[in-house]
Amino acid sequence: MDDLPPLTYTPVDDIPAIHQRIVNKFHTHETRTLAYRLKQLRQLYWGLKDEEPALLEAAKLDLGKSAYETYLTELGWELNDILFMCKNLERFMKDEKAEDTSLMNLAMGPRIRKDPLGAVLVIGAYNFPFMLSLGPLVGAIAAGCTAVLKPSENAPNAARIMQHIITQSLDPEAYQVVQGGVPETTALLERKWDKIFYTGGLGVGTIIAKKAAETLTPVALELGGRNPAIVTASADPRLAARRLLWAKLVNAGQVCVSQNYILVDRAILPAFLQQLETALHDFQPKGAQASEDYGRIINERQWQRLQDMLDSTSGKILFGGKTDKATLFFEPTVVQVDSADDPLLKDESFGPLIPILPVRDLDEAIRTANHVHATPLALYPFGSATDTAKILAQTRSGGASINDAFFHASIPTLAFGGVGDSGSGAYRGRASFECFTHRRSITRTPGWVEGLLEVRYPPYTPAKLKKVRGMMDTKPDFDRAGRSTGGGVVWWVLGLGGKGGVGRGVRWAVLAAVVAVVVRFWRGRGMM
Structure with a gap:
């Protein structure tokens, strides 16, 4: 590490410009693409791999950790975390179909789209300076966010090598490191973020949560606990x-x-x-x-x-x-x-x-x-x-290990987080991607269902209400005492054998859903 420049705190006056830079980068939409995310993750992997001796030395200087322990609990973990994310990212990014939707709603193609939250702030901790700083950063990159990392000032050698690696490996317009203590962190918290991820103690976590609440900024807090x-x-x-x-x-x-x-x-x-x-x-x-x-x-x-x-x-x-x-x-x-x-x-x-x-x-x-x-x-x-x-x-508790000590926290694909006073939110594996992702609900209403939707337009009449009930109402499978009454629900919901407007309305909904399925099938085969 002797060839690295000495650690210097980021001038407080520079922080607004740093923040604006990564906000502007996010609004170019470049970070949303799979190709961009994978490139950043892969470059970070090699940046860590190539600087392994310096990373191990930094942990020894800051915490007296042996190289064995640092590799076992931090570096090896983080390298595998990046590889896991690269392997699964395309799958994580895909839209999800809505669950348990009615036949009528099926025609509108309800789905969940995965959107990046935006420009985020990650505040790391000193005890595992690499894992607790880079782990959330990997999630932010995978989600398509831009980010500022503020490493702990209590592990200065780790902070210095992380800044070097990030500067050399990642897009400088999208990912920045801010060094410093309380004044620099305070200046960061004065900016508007799309999410703040903090690892540390309850006292500082409370301060961050209060500050974030002023701008309705969501937070993930990984706090300690009297376990x-x-x-x-x-x-x-x-x-x-x-x-x-x-x-x-x-x-x-x-x-x-x-x-x-x-x-x-x-x-x-x-x-x-x-x-x-x-x-x-x-x-x-x-x-x-x-x-x-x-x-x-x-x-x-x-x-x-x-x-x-x-x-x-x-x-x-x-x-x-x-x-x-x-x-x-x-x-x-x-x-x-x-x-x-x-x-x-x-x-x-x-x-x-x-x-x-x-x-x-x-x-x-x-x-x-x-x-x-x-x-x-x-x-x-x-x-x-x-x-x-x-x-x-x-x-x-946030998590538990039966007949062992924190084994649950050592599995990189198992979501990790606290509850109540020990924190909120979770990360690791897929949870890291989801931590910085907005699940955006989407529907698409085709023009040909307009005849079915006429019941939602005024004037509202008893006849329309009858149709609505036929299309929407489902029968409970339990009685007033909470006892299960069994099946027979499906045929009632479909309205088969029903009379008047109710039966016709439901059959129209069924027909619309069937048509929607057929259309989607042929579109998938490239025939429409």
Whole structure:
């Protein structure tokens, strides 16, 4: 990375012109074509591939991440994400037929068209600076939008290499990077966007949502969460310990979907703690400080926040607890607490703190999880199928991994997002395309159906209303008590055997629909 220019913040005065440039580009309509989108995605792929050493180095400099972890959780993921989108984009862009339409409406060819939202803003995060910045950007490109990316200023080396790659690989009139902190982000939020995508904390997410509301701008918010893990009496203590510990070692626990605390049934607590200690030794035989696989806290402010949380707890440190401010080292630290109101549970640690709260039974665990945070980003139930099914049925969360730690968030084609306080909207795979796409409802009314449409024109008469009822009304397949009454609906709806205007009106609708199907068939064969 030594050959790259130093990171400089974008002048605030330049931001309006940058915004206008990508808005103007969108209105050329060039970004709407499949060819344009594929070209940008393919060029971004090779831009990332060619700069792989610099990307790995940047993550090491910013977060102390090993090359192995960065490739596993970010770079390899993002490369495959681009390839998936390139392979499926043409299919994603195709119009969709309307579902469950009546025979009358079929003549109008109701469909869903996929339109790009427009010029969008993506605000990335520091903990996974490549995946959480480039992932949404890939969705915006695939959807045919233009975009400004604002990487996190807390990962400056990652921000610098991303700007280099985007500048070299993508259309500069359509895709721009703005560097900076609060003033630059504030200036960006002063502009009118067609969507804002933000990944980060609840506090800033609230500010962005309020600002976006002033201009009725839609937002996708990927926020953190006080995510619970529940280890029931039926769980395998070894698997639970190893998998949950791993989740706190990845990126030194700076993962929005890692568990914030663990609720453990008292019956299994001794075995779980023993397995946790064994796993710590297995994963870091020489200790965390000597491990080349274990990262560091992003900056001094975040390190101090974690230290303050550890100092404020009334719990007992069982394992770990070593820290070093000079090197931003924070050892994986297991703390047994005695209250759901302990600061380690009430606040999101976003670090390698592992508080454990013993519970009497599964019901207490569910009540506690719902009390601490009713809508976390993720949930991790461990135990039998019966126990985990009960947990899912009586809790809420953005996503869940049963008998594992954030595996659901590692599947690139599975939609990822929060609920309630943990966020809104989703992305990854096809969901990334849909996140930046407007589903536009379209009909086309042919001239030859005018005879059928005469019932909608004034003056309104009883005879016309009778026809309308015959064309529109369907019979419920349930009685007033909500009990199912079975079939017989289709023949009634079609009006076969009906008398007077109602029967004739419905038969006209059926005839129109049949004709429409025939016309569409012959047009598809190039005969009309």
